[in-house]
Amino acid sequence: MTEKRATIQDVANLAKVSITTVSRVLNKNYPVKDATKKKVEEAIERLSYKPNMLARGLIQNKTQTIGILTPSIENLFFSEVIKGIDAYIKKERYTSFLCNTEGKANYESLMADNLLERSVDGIISIDPQTELIRSGFYEALAKKIPTVLINGYNKGVQCNFILNDQEVGTYEALKYLIKLGHRTIAFLRGKRSHSYDIKESVYRKFMKDNGLEIIEDRILVVNSGNDLETVQQSRELLKKRLKKGAGFTALFACNDWMAVGALNAVNRLGLSVKNDLSIIGFDNTIISQISEPQLTTVDQNMNRLGVLAAKRIKEIIKEKDTEIKKILLDTRLVIRKSTRELKQGNK
Amino acid sequence: MTEKRATIQDVANLAKVSITTVSRVLNKNYPVKDATKKKVEEAIERLSYKPNMLARGLIQNKTQTIGILTPSIENLFFSEVIKGIDAYIKKERYTSFLCNTEGKANYESLMADNLLERSVDGIISIDPQTELIRSGFYEALAKKIPTVLINGYNKGVQCNFILNDQEVGTYEALKYLIKLGHRTIAFLRGKRSHSYDIKESVYRKFMKDNGLEIIEDRILVVNSGNDLETVQQSRELLKKRLKKGAGFTALFACNDWMAVGALNAVNRLGLSVKNDLSIIGFDNTIISQISEPQLTTVDQNMNRLGVLAAKRIKEIIKEKDTEIKKILLDTRLVIRKSTRELKQGNK
């Protein structure tokens, strides 16, 4: 049922000119007499002609398309990054292939191949899987196509990165807890992610540097990372701990989901942030602002992360051979209501 | 720096066969002798050859690509729909162009054109703008390319739709509030969306049918629709109302964001769901499960909405000329903790 699409030839015929002329009118790259130009434009209008980007891409070897690999689409952290990418490339008249890797390495590499087949001009990978980086997959990919990685394992890796300074972010958050008088600080993380590992190592170092005892029992681990299950698991875990007397007065959670889960545990047990447990999250996603009380958290400026990645890939595409850069972004502690000064008498 | 990509010709040369043979090995659509097949596969491997989908798409006039138009990417409602679409088309070896229209009609039509230029095989539009449907834009689009619309204005519109039965969903929710003994029910909506209009008309009819007075002052309106601002506005609006004595014991909110905002107002004023205000949301997004107390809400099965849309567009692509269908999906009332039986004595 779908009508056949007009081609440049149809336009040329109708306007009684050559396809070359039509092409020139379209691309405005060579002078065309005003009269003929008008004829062509009328023909384009009448046929509602749209250029075929496949044909154009084939000969120009560029498609005005960026591929994005993301571990999740429902995670508010990632969608904010994607929005940042989107905003920038839209301005530059690019369109994006968004691929949800579900955080699985095999999907991630498969989809990168798929993007290559589709001749995207560049690939941005958000939180790429550590094993793919370690195995050299991304270094190889970057040889074939402009590639920018956002966060993820990057020690000694020869790739373009846009990174959050999670070390500093974690450090500042912990320092704030100390400043509030807390000495017994628990740490809540998910099982598997480079970012959790970073944060845990900062936590350990921080405790040691401040002469605080590291008690393994206060390093809490939940299964998943960024979804409802995380919230539930965190809630149940904290409920169990709080019931039997937590043994700590503050909690650093590796992301807002975990922090919200902990907060829910406090609420459900009839306890309070004020008297019982200060909680600090990470990411400053929207859920940190809709929880009650609102979460103190570490802002990662995800939107800017996306914008910079897009900007960087544009540079690489344009200048072809540029050196490898790692761009580090500051984080910012956002103080809200889930952290309170430790009262004397609390242990 | 990026190395040149191998073509089918390179493979043919290396394997000392014609490109036709290579093509046959790739597509497995004609018999090839095992020996030559092996030679070809080795060559493919050695050159790490990847077919160029642009060239393939050009000649076959299909790209294994679906375009998705969505009003937002950070909205958990839409991302769940997209996940559903994604899951289905992934199985069918399609890839998707995801376009964020930001809920603006001009972006929406521009991006639809963009997708056409890129020769996608079909377009799925989530919550399309009413004005574009009314103006005939989508009916025209559907003539050019397989198109499926998810939700949105559809009265007498000749397009393929996958729809939630929001009328029934709203009706069931209101009925439940009545069953709990509530007689004074307020209605909270956003300014502009077809779905709010539907719900409001059901609300009015329901009140009338049940002999309850419709008091215009109990129809509350916030500006935006699906973000943090919505939560904040809803919270402030409800705080104002609750302070001066609401005049209603239950609230139907058009989506979970608004409901959470209302819930926060109740919490901040030191009131409770139990004694002061029952709240019912809509959508059953993840935030309805992380709020405290958890929200009673109407589940729309967004994932299934996406899957069905993808399934339908696959059908249309395959069978070319099929009749127009509107598929209506049931909703389901999810009873949680934000709705309570009205106590005697409350007005």
Next chain:
DNA sequence: TTGTACGCGTTATCAC
């Protein structure tokens, strides 16, 4: 079973 040659819809190159 395999190969030759044409066509898909563009842009680039060269000639006029």
Next chain:
DNA sequence: GTGATAACGCGTACAA
């Protein structure tokens, strides 16, 4: 200013 024609990389009718 304008037009003919090659080229992009692939699939396929036709020939062998």
